[in-house]
Amino acid sequence: MLYIVIPVFNRKDFTRACLESLQQQTTQGFRVVVVDDGSTDGTGQMLRDEFPAVLIEEGDGNLFWTAGVNLGIRRALAEGATHIMTLNNDVLAAPDFVDRMLNCAAQHPTAVLGSLELDAATGQPVYGGETLDWRTNTRRDLLETLPVAQRQGLHRVTYLPGRGLLIPRLVLETIGLFDEKRLPHYLADFDYTSVARRHGFPVYCNYDACLSTYPDESGQEITRRQRSLRGYYQHLFGIRGGGNLRNFTWFGLKNCPRPYLPYFLLNGYARRLVGYFLH
Known part of the structure; x- marks a missing residue:
């Protein structure tokens, strides 16, 4: 069932x-x-x-x-x-x-x-x-x-x-x-x-x-419509933040093959830090 x-x-x-x-x-x-x-x-x-x-x-x-x-x-x-x-x-x-x-x-x-x-x-x-x-x-x-x-x-x-x-x-x-x-x-x-x-x-x-x-109704899209420093902080650290750094870190640690993990994390951090303002 x-x-x-x-x-x-x-x-x-x-x-x-x-x-x-x-x-x-x-x-x-x-x-x-x-x-x-x-x-x-x-x-x-x-x-x-x-x-x-x-x-x-x-x-x-x-x-x-x-x-x-x-x-x-x-x-x-x-x-x-x-x-x-x-x-x-x-x-x-x-x-x-x-x-x-x-x-x-x-x-x-x-x-x-x-x-x-x-x-x-x-x-x-x-x-x-x-x-x-x-x-x-x-x-x-x-x-x-x-x-x-x-x-x-x-x-x-x-x-x-x-x-x-x-x-x-x-x-x-x-x-x-x-x-x-x-x-x-x-x-x-x-x-x-x-x-x-x-x-x-x-x-x-x-x-x-x-x-x-x-x-257009996804949480990430709504957040990005009105960009601000507060929105940027929420994007990176808020529980609903699409670029949440903590979440991304856990995802990488749990799933990325170990030889590729350092680059995967560094590349992902960089994308999240700048991506909020680019999309």
């Missing part, structure tokens, strides 16, 4: 639209767990009134992404989940999304799977996975290198984001939950899928399953 775990904090309109897209799936063989981390905009009441079948876990506003997802995963595992999917609330699932992900999982029972992401406004692909060369800290964006004719089926990647991430129970039983202690918000998803890959579980982006996303 698939359980879809969605951590939320406010933005109830996004959550409503996401849940409505799940109600329209061609298969309904799944349950949804929403982790409401102290929302103050009526999200909890909306869930109870409009989506009574949804299982709700609650936080006090201090869970952030990783602990919120872990809380939902624990609930799902206790309910008997065979597969867990983590999903952000600011996505819309194509009607056949769950069906295509489960069909792929049946064919590759030990694989961790992500999906192709489309811009909700334009319908154009915006994310299709990437591979990382640890030696040079350079990323190969598959959407930039794959011919259009090959944008189908499975493609191996180094890691995956938590938006539409399908995880077999075996993976969770083998490597545990997401690292909420060291990676409370950003990079926890990339770290988890990297750790899974290093433990021998294949990590693929499934180009046959599509999610629509809102690229």
